[in-house]
Amino acid sequence: xxxxxxxxxxxxxxxxxxxxxxxxxxxxxxxxxxxxxxxxxxxxxxxxxxxxxxxxxxxxxxxxxxxxxxxxxxxxxxxxxxxxxxxxxxxxxxxxxxxxxxxxxxxxxxxxxxxxxxxxxxxxxxxxxxxxxxxxxxxxxxxxxxxxxxxxxxxxxxxxxxxxxxxxxxxxxxxxxxxxxxxxxxxxxxxxxxxxxxxxxxxxxxxxxxxxxxxxxxxxxxxxxxxxxxxxxxxxxxxxxxxxxxxxxxxxxxxxxxxxxxxxxxxxxxxxxxxxxxxxxxxxxxxxxxxxxxxxxxxxxxxxxxxxxxxxxxxxxxxxxxxxxxxxxxxxxxxxxxxxxxxxxxxxxxxxxxxxxxxxxxxxxxxxxxxxxxxxxxxxxxxxxxxxxxxxxxxxxxxxxxxxxxxxxxxxxxxxxxxxxxxxxxxxxxxxxxxxxxxxxxxxxxxxxxxxxxxxxxxxxxxxxxxxxxxxxxxxxxxxxxxxxxxxxxxxxxxxxxxxxxxxxxxxxxxxxxxxx
Amino acid sequence: xxxxxxxxxxxxxxxxxxxxxxxxxxxxxxxxxxxxxxxxxxxxxxxxxxxxxxxxxxxxxxxxxxxxxxxxxxxxxxxxxxxxxxxxxxxxxxxxxxxxxxxxxxxxxxxxxxxxxxxxxxxxxxxxxxxxxxxxxxxxxxxxxxxxxxxxxxxxxxxxxxxxxxxxxxxxxxxxxxxxxxxxxxxxxxxxxxxxxxxxxxxxxxxxxxxxxxxxxxxxxxxxxxxxxxxxxxxxxxxxxxxxxxxxxxxxxxxxxxxxxxxxxxxxxxxxxxxxxxxxxxxxxxxxxxxxxxxxxxxxxxxxxxxxxxxxxxxxxxxxxxxxxxxxxxxxxxxxxxxxxxxxxxxxxxxxxxxxxxxxxxxxxxxxxxxxxxxxxxxxxxxxxxxxxxxxxxxxxxxxxxxxxxxxxxxxx
Numbered sequence: 001x002x003x004x005x006x007x008x009x010x011x012x013x014x015x016x017x018x019x020x021x022x023x024x025x026x027x028x029x030x031x032x033x034x035x036x037x038x039x040x041x042x043x044x045x046x047x048x049x050x051x052x053x054x055x056x057x058x059x060x061x062x063x064x065x066x067x068x069x070x071x072x073x074x075x076x077x078x079x080x081x082x083x084x085x086x087x088x089x090x091x092x093x094x095x096x097x098x099x100x101x102x103x104x105x106x107x108x109x110x111x112x113x114x115x116x117x118x119x120x121x122x123x124x125x126x127x128x129x130x131x132x133x134x135x136x137x138x139x140x141x142x143x144x145x146x147x148x149x150x151x152x153x154x155x156x157x158x159x160x161x162x163x164x165x166x167x168x169x170x171x172x173x174x175x176x177x178x179x180x181x182x183x184x185x186x187x188x189x190x191x192x193x194x195x196x197x198x199x200x201x202x203x204x205x206x207x208x209x210x211x212x213x214x215x216x217x218x219x220x221x222x223x224x225x226x227x228x229x230x231x232x233x234x235x236x237x238x239x240x241x242x243x244x245x246x247x248x249x250x251x252x253x254x255x256x257x258x259x260x261x262x263x264x265x266x267x268x269x270x271x272x273x274x275x276x277x278x279x280x281x282x283x284x285x286x287x288x289x290x291x292x293x294x295x296x297x298x299x300x301x302x303x304x305x306x307x308x309x310x311x312x313x314x315x316x317x318x319x320x321x322x323x324x325x326x327x328x329x330x331x332x333x334x335x336x337x338x339x340x341x342x343x344x345x346x347x348x349x350x351x352x353x354x355x356x357x358x359x360x361x362x363x364x365x366x367x368x369x370x371x372x373x374x375x376x377x378x379x380x381x382x383x384x385x386x387x388x389x390x391x392x393x394x395x396x397x398x399x400x401x402x403x404x405x406x407x408x409x410x411x412x413x414x415x416x417x418x419x420x421x422x423x424x425x426x427x428x429x430x431x432x433x434x435x436x437x438x439x440x441x442x443x444x445x446x447x448x449x450x451x452x453x454x455x456x457x458x459x460x461x462x463x464x465x466x467x468x469x470x471x472x473x474x475x476x477x478x479x480x481x482x483x484x485x486x487x488x489x490x491x492x493x494x495x496x497x498x499x500x501x502x503x504x505x506x507x508x509x510x511x512x513x514x515x516x517x
Numbered sequence: 518x519x520x521x522x523x524x525x526x527x528x529x530x531x532x533x534x535x536x537x538x539x540x541x542x543x544x545x546x547x548x549x550x551x552x553x554x555x556x557x558x559x560x561x562x563x564x565x566x567x568x569x570x571x572x573x574x575x576x577x578x579x580x581x582x583x584x585x586x587x588x589x590x591x592x593x594x595x596x597x598x599x600x601x602x603x604x605x606x607x608x609x610x611x612x613x614x615x616x617x618x619x620x621x622x623x624x625x626x627x628x629x630x631x632x633x634x635x636x637x638x639x640x641x642x643x644x645x646x647x648x649x650x651x652x653x654x655x656x657x658x659x660x661x662x663x664x665x666x667x668x669x670x671x672x673x674x675x676x677x678x679x680x681x682x683x684x685x686x687x688x689x690x691x692x693x694x695x696x697x698x699x700x701x702x703x704x705x706x707x708x709x710x711x712x713x714x715x716x717x718x719x720x721x722x723x724x725x726x727x728x729x730x731x732x733x734x735x736x737x738x739x740x741x742x743x744x745x746x747x748x749x750x751x752x753x754x755x756x757x758x759x760x761x762x763x764x765x766x767x768x769x770x771x772x773x774x775x776x777x778x779x780x781x782x783x784x785x786x787x788x789x790x791x792x793x794x795x796x797x798x799x800x801x802x803x804x805x806x807x808x809x810x811x812x813x814x815x816x817x818x819x820x821x822x823x824x825x826x827x828x829x830x831x832x833x834x835x836x837x838x839x840x841x842x843x844x845x846x847x848x849x850x851x852x853x854x855x856x857x858x859x860x861x862x863x864x865x866x867x868x869x870x871x872x873x874x875x876x877x878x879x880x881x882x883x884x885x886x887x888x889x890x891x892x893x894x895x896x897x898x899x900x901x902x903x904x905x906x907x908x909x910x911x912x913x914x915x916x917x918x919x920x921x922x923x924x925x926x927x928x929x930x
Contacts, residue, residue: 393566
């Protein structure tokens with residue numbers, strides 16, 4: 001595999017899974033040419049006049065879609081760890097004797113460990129999409145036949161739209177659908193909120209199958225997925241385990257150290273002048289991100305200010321902000337709990353978004369750059385503010401990228417991380433895997449202090465007079481290394497075997513992930 | 518020195534925690550063998566990052582104790598070096614209880630700071646001595662004091678291991694300027710605890726279930742013996758904990774038992790049990806005891822410190838409780854969760870009314886001094902020395918809390 005150094009000095013392959021790749025050239029440096037991809041023209045003549053696209057089962061739908069060896073099958077992750085549709089789908093594909101599928105999920109979860117046997121027997125050739133837990137570990141050990149490709153949510157949309165990934169068959173699990181294929185995620189026993197991550201699949205795939213456990217008479221409204229893009233509808237008994245579809249664990253952390261970090265985030269945003277009328281922010285569903293919201297609300301109330309919009313991952317905490325009048329809108333990418341689902345269903349100011357509107361880098365702008373502050377996590381950050389979200393310090397691939405890379409374009413990107421986890425320092429000399437260039441990361445907030453990227457002189461000036469513990473990343477790193485007993489050793493990897501690559505939001509290759517030795 | 522018999526297993530020593538939920542800790546099993554040298558079986562969450570460093574440390578401890586042949590099994594969930602060393606020593610001492618040598622990690626230079634008898638003691642955070650995962654970040658929450666607890670939070674079976682953990686923590690863990698306290702066990706076991714902690718720059722010893730001056734004196738004598746043996750001179754202060762009706766009655770005697778008593782505190786869980794009532798947030802049942810302790814402490818010229826507030830989710834209740842404690846004369850409160858610290862500090866802050874009054878008194882005192890008047894008066898009222906002292910304390914606190922500008926006196930003119 002031929003490797004070249006990209007603009008950040010990381011060695012990346014120029015051909016992956018037989019396809020030519022462009023090494024990362026720098027932020028904003030790669031300008032795409034050509035036209036967007038397009039799905040084949042369909043004709044109403046080929047679809048039932050009564051609008052009923054329901055077929056007997058998934059197998060029949062796949063046969064009708066012309067499933068063949070080597071095709072690309074996409075799924076989405078709104079059912080999260082409660083998803084049984086994807087597992088069911090590959091059981092059927094396997095039973096049909098099909099091989100070498102490129103699985104193109106928007107993310108995978110530990111429940112998809114079920115698919116490891118299909119990666120082993122050749123049913124699935126490789127995964128392109130966020131790989132969480134067991135599938136990531138499987139990949140790290142060099143067991144996957146092809147090379148994994150990790151993209152952000154926006155990068156996934158970009159890849160399909162630009163024709164980099166052609167989806168042959170998209171399988172969309174929809175908590176509610178009519179027989180025409182209009183579908184949503186806000187009604188039904190498996191309600192999961194928005195279906196935005198499946199939007200690109202429905203628009204660009206050659207064939208689209210809706211799988212639902214709540215078939216309703218036409219029209220299914222709202223139609224987050226439009227039936228006009230759908231080929232077949234399959235009714236099943238259940239899409240999954242509702243208790244794991246909405247996570248139910250999106251509770252504020254009780255860890256005093258994480259709460260301290262959360263408090264620092266709100267105090268920093270206040271000191272930096274970010275909290276003002278009409279501002280916006282995005283915070284994920286992690287314990288620290290959620291914990292920051294009550295501190296933020298306190299400051300907003302004290303100042304008498306209101307946000308114009310907040311970006312979700314929605315949870316009950318964002319819903320409370322909307323219902324208390326502390327924000328005009330929630331722009332929601334995915335919905336993490338039942339309060340979020342209810343709010344999206346009932347409140348017109350709780351708006352479903354998709355990676356096209358929010359994150360797609362090859363569009364005429366996207367929401368990510370409009371957000372005043374994004375609060376994100378990371379597995380590692382290095383002293384140059386580069387960050388990693390996919391591998392652990394031991395080199396093991398365990399997480400996907402999600403919308404993380406896309407959010408780095410916010411006006412103030414804050415990484416909220418503990419300075420060490422157990423005995424694993426989070427601040428390192430050089431990140432194991434580069435997922436986010438340091439020039440886009442403005443602030444790192446740990447329980448041991450707040451480091452501001454020297455590039456952001458404006459932020460450094462703004463907080464100069466505050467009592468916040470502003471320190472350099474090197475200082476924090478030194479202290480943590482003293483606690484942990486020295487600098488950690490680097491992971492032992494096989495430099496001759498790349499198991500996955502990390503794409504930047506523009507489709508270029510940012511870094512390589514190696515097999516664990 | 519009093520020795521407590523510990524069950525000894527001559528074959529295998531083990532110490533620590535294992536299992537999926539364990540964090541920042543480890544389990545170590547040592548079997549002394551006759552041949553084949555030291556064989557380490559390491560199963561560590563941080564093997565890639567620190568595997569070799571862990572093995573080096575273990576070999577270093579083995580060499581110190583002259584262990585030449587042993588099978589050592591380590592299940593590590595990211596334990597820091599001070600924990601690994603403590604767990605190893607605790608496991609080893611199970612096999613060789615009579616080996617009095619101590620494996621001491623280098624003393625962290627950041628831990629050389631001292632304390633003062635009248636230091637601010639608004640909050641003191643209890644950390645169970647058996648839970649090393651809580652130690653490294655405790656100081657970040659800025660309590661006035663950190664108490665490494667060897668008493669109630671440590672089960673009898675874990676007492677020995679906790680001593681090594683606490684000793685190592687005192688040497689290695691940075692508590693970021695918090696006063697370094699240890700709550701020893703009830704005597705006589707507490708006297709044995711002292712050997713593990715007093716040579717390592719402990720600032721305050723909390724003496725539980727204190728019912729007489731003699732208890733304090735015994736602790737002081739034992740410290741003096743160790744001080745002479747180990748050749749250190751730093752002052753160690755005492756905070757006796759009154760936890761019984763008998764203790765309440767002897768509060769003044771206890772407070773004056775040694776010049777090194779810096780504060781009296783009350784343990785309300787045990788006190789209410791002793792008098793046979795339930796502890797309430799209202800606290801009527803302990804009003805007399807708390808008042809008696811405050812009175813005894815003030816009469817002895819030491820601080821009076823309140824008990825802990827046990828509902829860690831009820832911050833409003835805690836705030837009210839601190840305001841009440843402050844109004845009674847307490848100067849500090851125990852904390853069992855780091856999130857309580859900020860609330861406690863806020864509630865102990867002087868009020869605007871207190872600051873205004875204090876400003877007037879201090880100014881009047883300075884005026885009187887300038888005029889060389891023997892008497893300070895404020896309006897028609899005479900102000901005596903303790904009142905001035907209290908007013909100055911409020912001014913100092915107000916400055917510390919940023920409630921008063923440094924040049925407040927200039928601004929008055």
